[in-house]
Amino acid sequence: MQIRAPKTKRAKRELDKRAPKLVENVKKTLILHGTKTSAVLNSVLTELYHLKRDNAVKFSKKNENIKPFETGGETSLEFFSHKTDCSLFAFGSHSKKRPNNLVLGRTYDHHIYDLVEVGVENFKSIESFEYDKKLAPKIGSKPLFAFIGEEFESVDELKHLKEVLLDFFRGEVVENLNLTGVDRVFVCTALSSKTILLMHCALRLKKSGTSIPRMELVEVGPSMNLVVRRHRLPSESLLKEAMKTPDHAKKIKNVTSDVIKGKTGRIYIPDQKVGDMPLSNNIKGLKRERREAKQNKESKKRKTESE
Amino acid sequence: MEGSSYQIDLGNLMAYDPNHHFQSIPSSRGELVNHCLEKGTEMVQAIANSLFSLPSTESRDGPVVKLPLPTTKLPREKHLPKPKPPTKWEEFAKMKGIKKRKKNKRVWDEQTSSWKRTHGYDRANDDRDIPILDAKSTDEVGVDPFAKRSAEKKERVKKQEKSRLENLKKAAKAGALPSHIQLAATALPITGTKKDVPKKASKDELESVAGMAATSTASGGKFDKKLPGEKPPKHSGKHRKFLPVVEGKGIGSKEKQQTEKILNQLLSKSSHEILDVNKAVTMFNVKKEKQRKKDKDANPGKSGKLKPNKKSFKKTSTKKKP
Numbered sequence: 038m039q040i041r042a043p044k045t046k047r048a049k050r051e052l053d054k055r056a057p058k059l060v061e062n063v064k065k066t067l068i069l070h071g072t073k074t075s076a077v078l079n080s081v082l083t084e085l086y087h088l089k090r091d092n093a094v095k096f097s098k099k100n101e102n103i104k105p106f107e108t109g110g111e112t113s114l115e116f117f118s119h120k121t122d123c124s125l126f127a128f129g130s131h132s133k134k135r136p137n138n139l140v141l142g143r144t145y146d147h148h149i150y151d152l153v154e155v156g157v158e159n160f161k162s163i164e165s166f167e168y169d170k171k172l173a174p175k176i177g178s179k180p181l182f183a184f185i186g187e188e189f190e191s192v193d194e195l196k197h198l199k200e201v202l203l204d205f206f207r208g209e210v211v212e213n214l215n216l217t218g219v220d221r222v223f224v225c226t227a228l229s230s231k232t233i234l235l236m237h238c239a240l241r242l243k244k245s246g247t248s249i250p251r252m253e254l255v256e257v258g259p260s261m262n263l264v265v266r267r268h269r270l271p272s273e274s275l276l277k278e279a280m281k282t283p284d285h286a287k288k289i290k291n292v293t294s295d296v297i298k299g300k301t302g303r304i305y306i307p308d309q310k311v312g313d314m315p316l317s318n319n320i321k322g323l324k325r326e327r328r329e330a331k332q333n334k335e336s337k338k339r340k341t342e343s344e
Numbered sequence: 345m346e347g348s349s350y351q352i353d354l355g356n357l358m359a360y361d362p363n364h365h366f367q368s369i370p371s372s373r374g375e376l377v378n379h380c381l382e383k384g385t386e387m388v389q390a391i392a393n394s395l396f397s398l399p400s401t402e403s404r405d406g407p408v409v410k411l412p413l414p415t416t417k418l419p420r421e422k423h424l425p426k427p428k429p430p431t432k433w434e435e436f437a438k439m440k441g442i443k444k445r446k447k448n449k450r451v452w453d454e455q456t457s458s459w460k461r462t463h464g465y466d467r468a469n470d471d472r473d474i475p476i477l478d479a480k481s482t483d484e485v486g487v488d489p490f491a492k493r494s495a496e497k498k499e500r501v502k503k504q505e506k507s508r509l510e511n512l513k514k515a516a517k518a519g520a521l522p523s524h525i526q527l528a529a530t531a532l533p534i535t536g537t538k539k540d541v542p543k544k545a546s547k548d549e550l551e552s553v554a555g556m557a558a559t560s561t562a563s564g565g566k567f568d569k570k571l572p573g574e575k576p577p578k579h580s581g582k583h584r585k586f587l588p589v590v591e592g593k594g595i596g597s598k599e600k601q602q603t604e605k606i607l608n609q610l611l612s613k614s615s616h617e618i619l620d621v622n623k624a625v626t627m628f629n630v631k632k633e634k635q636r637k638k639d640k641d642a643n644p645g646k647s648g649k650l651k652p653n654k655k656s657f658k659k660t661s662t663k664k665k666p
Contacts, residue, residue, distance in 0.1 A: 039527070039528045040509070040512065040525055040526070040527060040528075041525070041526040041527075041528055042524060042525050042526075043524050048524075049524045052523055052524040053523055053524060055523070056425070056523030056524075057422035057423050057424065057425045057523070058422075058425060059424070059425065061420060061421050061422065062421070064421055124421040124422075143419065144421075145419060145420065145421070145422070145423075146422055146423050150419060159373070179357060180357065181357045181358070181359075181388055181391055182356065182357060182358035182359065183358075183359050183360075183361075183383070183384045183387040183388060183391075184358070184359070184360040184361070185361045185364045185380065185383050185384070185387070186361070186364050186365070186366075187362050187363060187364060187365050189360065189362075190362050200416075200418065203356060203358065203416065203418065204418050204419075207356060207418075210355070210414065211411065212410060212411055213408050213409070213410055213411070214395075214408065214409055214411050215403070215405050215406050215407070215408050216395070216396065216400065216406060216407045216408070216409060217405065217406035217407070218405075218406075219357070219392075219395075222384065222388050224380055224381070224383075224384035226364075226380045226383070227364075227366075228366060228369055228376075229366075229369075234376070234377075234380060236377070236380060236381075236384075238381070238384065240388065248396060249392060249393055249396040249397065250392065250396070251389070252385060252388045252389045252392050253385065254381050254384055254385050254388065256377070256381065260377070271419070276419070278423070279419035279420050280417055280419055280420070281420070281424055282417075283424060
């Protein structure tokens with residue numbers, strides 16, 4: 038067997054960054070498109086890239102052999118995902134049958150996990166909005182999410198889309214959040230059982246009487262209608278494996294350590310219900326008569342012997 | 345809209361309204377947008393209420409709150425890392441109760457009386473820097489002790505490399521190979537012989553494969569569309585040489601040759617004579633030569649070649665001119 042190990046420390050560091058970990062890195066997004074795209078789709082992809090600048094990779098070449106929903110057409114996607122270390126992807130294509138098509142997908146271990154195909158309608162780009170530039174949300178800030186509509190729970194496709202959108206725009210999972218850094222919100226409203234309206238707004242915090250500021254939404258970013266066309270949920274086994282959480286240290290119960298006594302534990306004995314216990318076959322009581330009789334016989338014998 | 349009880353996931357800063365339902369979608373886009381913004385504002389306010397009421401600490405950038413864990417579970421990006429199996433040394437150390445000791449980066453070097461680094465270039469107490477080695481009674485005469493020491497070191501290094509490889513193989517079997525290492529099977533496999541190693545197709549083989557496969561088509565691969573860069577297959581066409589149809593009168597010379605060849609082969613195969621005359625003759629000749637050679641070696645005096653130059657001291661007619 039030959040070992041292929043990196044020759045420089047820098048290469049080793051890069052490989053370690055991409056290794057599977059207990060607490061994972063931010064999910065990177067890969068943005069690419071197929072053979073034919075429309076003007077609308079191009080601007081959708083570029084704006085998506087701008088929203089996720091820090092952790093996104095945008096390919097500009099046409100990829101004709103990528104067909105995410107077909108069995109053979111995902112090998113290229115998996116290869117790119119492996120090379121760029123991206124676990125989310127947005128693939129845009131335009132055809133007569135599916136105009137302005139956007140496939141949002143996730144990968145697990147660089148294999149396709151799930152896919153949602155949406156059509157983009159009524160797209161309004163960032164440039165078309167006018168707002169005070171001071172309010173513009175910063176790149177990398179953690180967004181708020183507002184999902185409106187009962188369809189997000191009842192309809193399968195929209196439930197899936199909600200999860201995918203959350204994964205896409207969530208960013209880093211942080212424990213400590215700086216409150217001055219919340220400046221954007223994604224508002225998704227379910228219009229019907231197949232369409233949603235996605236809006237990206239900046240937050241303006243206004244002074245209110247209490248310590249909690251008053252929120253005001255100003256539309257800044259792209260707004261579009263997403264029509265769910267197809268979707269593929271992950272297989273049961275894959276879902277189970279991907280949702281596994283690392284084992285929390287098992288709490289050992291009933292063990293205390295005392296300085297004097299050492300490691301102690303407690304044993305709890307339940308009450309003996311004497312009345313309910315079944316009697317054993319080995320009943321000594323009945324044999325007592327026999328035993329006593331034997332003893333009497335022996336004592337009689339000794340008496341006679343002594344006499 | 346019913347009572348505002350939103351499902352809030354603070355870890356993800358998400359709010360979800362499960363009770364909202366569009367009775368009729370507002371006709372104009374502007375109205376729709378306004379309606380959504382209103383609802384959005386309410387929900388964001390609800391998030392902010394719970395967010396700002398979390399205990400916050402002051403940092404130089406502003407108030408920092410500690411977020412709870414997110415409630416909506418999202419799938420992982422990569423699999424969970426598998427725990428590494430202990431190496432052979434680690435198992436031994438655990439059994440014996442040996443604990444790791446922290447080593448210093450600089451050690452005192454006796455020879456140069458200075459502090460030198462423990463490992464690496466110009467290290468302290470290096471094996472190779474010892475100028476004089478005392479001879480022991482167990483040392484053999486004629487053995488270079490310095491060479492012996494360096495040979496021992498090489499052995500130790502080789503052994504270490506072998507155990508490192510074994511440990512990596514063990515880890516690879518458990519699925520816990522360190523992320524920066526890849527094991528590539530290029531040498532012989534652990535069990536099996538050289539035959540079991542799948543042979544990589546050579547360039548020539550690959551070039552001719554397409555041509556070979558094309559012969560199975562109806563037209564023998566003659567009209568197949570060729571990819572750019574694909575060369576025409578070698579050995580295309582004839583594998584048999586056919587004699588010309590017309591050659592001359594009667595049976596032609598080429599045909600004669602062909603039939604003669606076939607007949608000879610047939611006759612020689614079916615001949616019952618064990619003796620092949622030509623072969624027997626050559627064998628006899630070779631034997632004779634060998635025998636002659638042996639005789640010559642045995643009696644070197646009678647050899648014709650390497651005779652000393654016998655000069656006759658007789659006075660002959662040839663007189664030297666003064």
